[in-house]
Amino acid sequence: MTTTTAPSPVLEANGVTMRFGGLTAVRSVDLTVNSGEIVGLIGPNGAGKTTFFNCLTGLYVPTEGTVSYKGTVLPPKPHLVTSAGIARTFQNIRLFANMTVLENVLVGRHTRTKEGLWSALLRGPGFRKAEAASHERAMELLEFIGLAHKADHLSRNLPYGEQRKLEIARALASEPGLLLLDEPTAGMNPQETRATEELVFAIRDQGIAVLVIEHDMRFIFNLCDRVACLVQGEKLVEGTSEVVQGDERVVAAYLGTPFEGAPGADELAEVEAAEASGAQSTTSTEGKAQ
Ligand SMILES: Nc1ncnc2c1ncn2[C@@H]1O[C@H](COP(=O)(O)OP(=O)(O)OP(=O)(O)O)[C@@H](O)[C@H]1O
Secondary structure (H helix, E strand, O other): OOOOOOOOEEEEEEEEEEEEOOEEEEEEEEEEEEOOOEEEEEOOOOOOHHHHHHHHOOOOOOOEEEEEEOOEEOOOOHHHHHHHOEEEOOOOOOOOOOOEHHHHHHHHOHHHOOOOHHHHHHOOHHHHHHHHHHHHHHHHHHHHHOOHHHOOOEHHHOOHHHHHHHHHHHHHOOOOOEEEEEOOOOOOOHHHHHHHHHHHHHHHHOOOEEEEEOOOHHHHHHHOOEEEEEEOOEEEEEEOHHHHHOOHHHHHHHHOOOOOOOOOHHHHHHHHHHHHHHHHHHHHHHHHHO
């Protein structure tokens, strides 16, 4: 008999707002990621995607709103968010360049090892057992991403695509229930992008929900069960890949074409009206002088 578990919310962001002085980078965004889902977050440059990720992972304390993981509101502290079960990668690679591939993954395990400082310094039996288990798990993860044969290479000597994979393995080492990927295919060639797509599917198949920011639309629409589009800090559209692809407002936002009801459209209209009336009064003044 097969049992299927109903999807349940892994991540719930409610009314997340982030202001930097006078700039509202993220405005009252709600987003849910359910178990077994891959959700995409798209939007033009400066739309607030990374700021939203930073609010989810405790790097920023949102000005308003809450972030819950499996029903519990998270304190905005990165280490507590990671130990709760959310891991992430960054837009720019953040590996320890002079550490080996294996050591980089072991660093990612520290939130899951319970041995304290004294145990580590004295290297007692408890510490050695925990160390052996961490080593075994790290090698398993390297097998999973296809880098076990390079475990003792320095991470800085890996080709770019493999460095990005290694970042994912390091994030997985904290045994997350939700993985956030910030532009995982940036700078990749088409083969590497395709391999990353397969890797994300395999991660989902291991029971880890995924939220991914990406500018590569083909990648997003192939991969995601659901896609949300941010424009000027607001969630403009959310739906299946088909729905979002077919939404004219999304196309317009990417092309920079103004459309009715667009975030910031009222402000833009006011500025244009002010400029137009300024130009008119200049023209009429010029007319009088002639
Ligand atoms: N620490 C900060 N202080 C002030 N403004 C910030 C800060 N971080 C981001 N911003 C501003 O917030 C807005 C959203 O930026 P963010 O990097 O989140 O956008 P993005 O959608 O991730 O863009 P991209 O696709 O180019 O990475 C931008 O106007 C940016 O300049």
